[in-house]
Amino acid sequence: MATAPRPWLYNTFFKKNYMMLGVVFAGAFGFEMWYNSVMDKIWETNNRGRLWKDIRHKYVTANDDGDDDE
Amino acid sequence: MAPLSTATRALARSAATNLKPTTTAVRAVSTTPTLRDSAAGSSYQSPFKGSSPGANVPDFSKYMSKGSSNRNQLISYFMVGTMGAISAAGAKSTITEFLKNMSASADVLAMAKVEVDLATIPEGKNVIIKWRGKPVFVRHRTQAEIDEANSINVSSLRDPQADEDRVQKPEWLVMLGVCTHLGCVPIGEAGDYGGWFCPCHGSHYDISGRIRKGPAPLNLEIPQYEFPEENTLVIG
Numbered sequence: 001m002a003t004a005p006r007p008w009l010y011n012t013f014f015k016k017n018y019m020m021l022g023v024v025f026a027g028a029f030g031f032e033m034w035y036n037s038v039m040d041k042i043w044e045t046n047n048r049g050r051l052w053k054d055i056r057h058k059y060v061t062a063n064d065d066g067d068d069d070e
Numbered sequence: 071m072a073p074l075s076t077a078t079r080a081l082a083r084s085a086a087t088n089l090k091p092t093t094t095a096v097r098a099v100s101t102t103p104t105l106r107d108s109a110a111g112s113s114y115q116s117p118f119k120g121s122s123p124g125a126n127v128p129d130f131s132k133y134m135s136k137g138s139s140n141r142n143q144l145i146s147y148f149m150v151g152t153m154g155a156i157s158a159a160g161a162k163s164t165i166t167e168f169l170k171n172m173s174a175s176a177d178v179l180a181m182a183k184v185e186v187d188l189a190t191i192p193e194g195k196n197v198i199i200k201w202r203g204k205p206v207f208v209r210h211r212t213q214a215e216i217d218e219a220n221s222i223n224v225s226s227l228r229d230p231q232a233d234e235d236r237v238q239k240p241e242w243l244v245m246l247g248v249c250t251h252l253g254c255v256p257i258g259e260a261g262d263y264g265g266w267f268c269p270c271h272g273s274h275y276d277i278s279g280r281i282r283k284g285p286a287p288l289n290l291e292i293p294q295y296e297f298p299e300e301n302t303l304v305i306g
Contacts, residue, residue, distance in 0.1 A: 007140060007141075007144060009144055010140065010143065010144050010147070013147075013151075014143075014144070014147040014148075014151070020147070020151060023151060024151050024154040024155045024158065025155075025158060027151065027152070027155035028154075028155040028156070028158035028159040028162070029159075031155055031156065031159050032159040032162065032163065035159065
């Protein structure tokens with residue numbers, strides 16, 4: 001089938017099934033982190049001005065020190 | 071009867087053996103030449119006789135990949151792997167979101183712990199705190215009360231428990247203010263033993279919250295608590 005030497009990408013990632021599985025799971029981990037952060041960013045842009053971090057300065061002043069119990 | 075049946079059986083057998091070669095001969099004659107005709111260009115041999123437009127194999131060379139087989143293999147494995155990674159991430163997040171749904175929400179977790187400033191409780195006084203919808207008694211015991219709680223013969227009690235098993239710091243007694251009989255709230259600094267007294271059915275608890283007299287079967291329950299700093303108590 002393959003007469004030419006296989007590229008290093010194939011040899012490192014896909015040649016062995018366990019290597020491919022590892023690459024797939026590592027990729028899934030990275031992809032999930034990336035996807036979550038992107039989606040969070042989109043959601044926060046859509047709700048800008050309505051989040052607690054945007055309106056916090058109106059309610060928590062510096063002398064309160066965030067130590068408000070009730 | 072017997073000779074007749076054997077004769078017919080032999081006849082049928084001979085007929086069958088005679089028939090077999092002739093039929094194969096007929097098949098060979100009818101099919102082979104037509105196949106030879108149509109199978110001119112490709113290795114594929116059409117099972118249909120004669121030349122019909124459906125019997126011609128189209129030319130697929132236009133759709134064949136021009137790249138090397140290595141490259142194609144790499145691309146297809148990459149696609150499979152990407153698809154697998156995306157579906158693994160999706161499956162993982164589906165499961166975790168379902169499990170997150172079952173865990174306690176933030177408002178429940180916020181109510182789960184109560185912090186008490188012990189510096190405001192003078193010696194020999196009770197404080198009742200609401201914790202998870204239940205009253206919690208906190209008593210700052212005097213040394214005399216601690217000695218009294220320790221002087222009792224544990225084996226004589228209904229629910230034998232030493233005082234040091236019920237407190238972390240002997241001067242602070244923390245326990246749930248729910249009578250173990252039927253769930254009333256006992257009254258502090260009352261009863262025959264200087265501890266708590268349940269007005270509903272007359273259970274007497276001593277200064278360590280142990281049942282001494284009355285219908286209750288068990289000592290007052292001790293919640294989970296800790297002293298993260300001197301003079302602070304966290305229940306829960």
